[in-house]
Each structure stands twice: as C-alpha cells, then as structure tokens.
Amino acid sequence: MPVTSWSTTASANATADSASGIIFSEGQAPSSLNDSMRALMAVIKGDFANSLAGTGYQKLPNGLILQWGTTVGTTNANGNFVITFPIAFPTAVRTVIPVNGDQEVITLGAQSIGVINSVTTTTSFAVSVRPNPGSGAGFRINWLAIGQ
DSSP states (O other), X not given: OOGGGOOSOOGGGOSOOOTTXXXXXXXXXXXXXXXXXXXXXXXXXXXXXXXXXXXXXXXXXXXXEEEEEEEEEEOOTTSEEEEEOSSOXXXXXXXXXXXXXXXXXXXXXXXXXXXXXXXXXXXXXXXXXXXXXXXXXXXXXXEXXXXX
C-alpha cells in the first residue's frame, strides 16, 4: 500500500512496539502498524515531497529544496525577465544558476545570462540577458535553484 494512504493514528493498534522490534512483511496492512510507525511514514512522505516534471522540485529531509526548470521568457526594455519557482522556498533562496537554453547562442547575441540578486525572492528570480537585446526578445533559460 502506498505511503500516501497511511494514516497517522489507528485505534486498533495504538501501542508502542514490543522489545523484539518491528518486523514488516510484504502486503502488511497499514492498520497492523502502530501509531509511531504511521507517524514516521507520514514524516518521510512529507520530507521527500517532489514534482519530477520538466519544471519541478525535490524536498530533502534536512530542509533543503532543489528546484529546476526550463522557462521561455520575453525580455523587457532592460533585457530582463522574471521566472517563478514551482513552489515557494519557506526560508530563503541560497543560489540560482541560469544557463542559456537556446542552441542559437551566437544568432541571438546572448553573451551572458545572470541572476539579478536584488530581485530574487522566495517565489521568483529575474535574469538579465547581456548585451541587452531590448524589449520583446524571447529566450529559453534552463535553471537550477537551491534553498530552504
């Protein structure tokens, strides 16, 4: 049975494990586990929450969150555009690494792509394309963000 269908309590078996330890067998019903084990499984499920899509995230048990994506954006007059994270970082963004996701780097004239740190929040970040292509230029940015 998947972890997602386990409850954290059960009146049928709400006692501590015996001194002999915990023994699991394949196909064991969740109702046969005690409250402590169900609570542990709920924590594990929450600690490893993820969305493994092309733009997604992975939460780790120590609180670290990895997020990634490919975003096609259109620059403003300053050569910048904003990218939104799949989920908000609860505490802080530690680093964002953007790279040009387009094959035609020379054709587009994008010599560098950087993160504008003063605009980075727990929900989004902005990239700056240089030299400035002006308003309306479309760029594909692949990115990786790490935070908590």
